[in-house]
Amino acid sequence: MPERHAPLLALEGIDLGHGDQVVLPRLSLTLRPGERVALLGPSGAGKSTLLAALRARLGDDVAWCPQHHGLVPGLAVYHNIYMGRLAEHSALANLWNLVRPLREPWREIAELCEQLGIAELMRRPVGRLSGGQRQRTAIGRALYQRRRLFLGDEPVASVDPHQALRLLSLIDAQHDTCVIALHQRELALSHFDRVWGLRDGRLVLDAPADELSLDDLDALYPDAETPVRSDQQETPATRPLPCYRGRV
Numbered sequence: 092m093p094e095r096h097a098p099l100l101a102l103e104g105i106d107l108g109h110g111d112q113v114v115l116p117r118l119s120l121t122l123r124p125g126e127r128v129a130l131l132g133p134s135g136a137g138k139s140t141l142l143a144a145l146r147a148r149l150g151d152d153v154a155w156c157p158q159h160h161g162l163v164p165g166l167a168v169y170h171n172i173y174m175g176r177l178a179e180h181s182a183l184a185n186l187w188n189l190v191r192p193l194r195e196p197w198r199e200i201a202e203l204c205e206q207l208g209i210a211e212l213m214r215r216p217v218g219r220l221s222g223g224q225r226q227r228t229a230i231g232r233a234l235y236q237r238r239r240l241f242l243g244d245e246p247v248a249s250v251d252p253h254q255a256l257r258l259l260s261l262i263d264a265q266h267d268t269c270v271i272a273l274h275q276r277e278l279a280l281s282h283f284d285r286v287w288g289l290r291d292g293r294l295v296l297d298a299p300a301d302e303l304s305l306d307d308l309d310a311l312y313p314d315a316e317t318p319v320r321s322d323q324q325e326t327p328a329t330r331p332l333p334c335y336r337g338r339v
């Protein structure tokens with residue numbers, strides 16, 4: 092990424108957590124405009140905590156796709172996606188839309204659903220969708236917000252690899268910057284510009300994706316490591332955790 096662009100966000104030694112509980116102490120990182128960042132780390136490493144902090148700081152520029160979707164099971168796919176822009180319409184329009192969908196939002200959301208591969212599900216209650224269909228609905232709601240940045244907490248966790256790529260491409264087409272938590276290491280290297288890796292409350296990886304290997308990403312996950320005996324050669328799975336930083 093060109094260094095000349097002013098960062099969208101720079102954290103310098105900030106404690107992030109929940110209430111009194113610090114999860115990521117003294118965290119420093121920079122997000123630049125135009126960057127696509129993959130956020131990796133084992134369960135409980137603090138990915139959601141970091142995304143929540145980014146969202147709070149970046150405010151209205153952010154399209155947000157949360158981990159547990161936050162969809163309303165009793166409402167149709169159309170209405171759940173419409174909720175992405177609820178605040179832009181009057182209470183009366185929103186009420187009317189519940190009974191009889193408004194023409195323009197219906198057209199826009201139908202187009203979106205077509206791209207997401209859920210066009211035939213627009214009228215179906217979310218409670219009757221598969222996990223992958225729900226995930227696409229949640230992405231649809233975030234896309235419908237039409238923001239500049241996309242923050243996603245495992246938005247492609249429940250879909251197959253082809254669909255994951257397709258969905259990430261849709262996200263890219265509409266947002267110049269994104270930070271997406273995911274567990275698919277190959278995708279992190281092939282699709283993103285930068286990787287942030289969290290482990291043990293630290294950002295231990297902050298490097299361009301094209302400078303990293305799968306072994307580097309494996310080292311983020313405790314299960315990938317086994318103790319090295321003195322008579323053993325060091326292997327990618329046993330070598331010490333890397334700590335790449337794009338800057339000091």
Ligand SMILES: Nc1ncnc2c1ncn2[C@@H]1O[C@H](COP(=O)(O)OP(=O)(O)OP(=O)(O)O)[C@@H](O)[C@H]1O
Pocket residue numbers: 109112114132133134135136137138139140141158
């Ligand atoms: N609302 C909360 N209040 C207090 N502690 C929390 C809260 N949410 C998460 N935590 C704690 O913060 C730590 C990091 O959790 P977080 O959800 O950020 O991890 P994660 O990397 O997103 O995990 P996963 O991959 O399982 O979603 C965990 O120890 C978790 O128990």
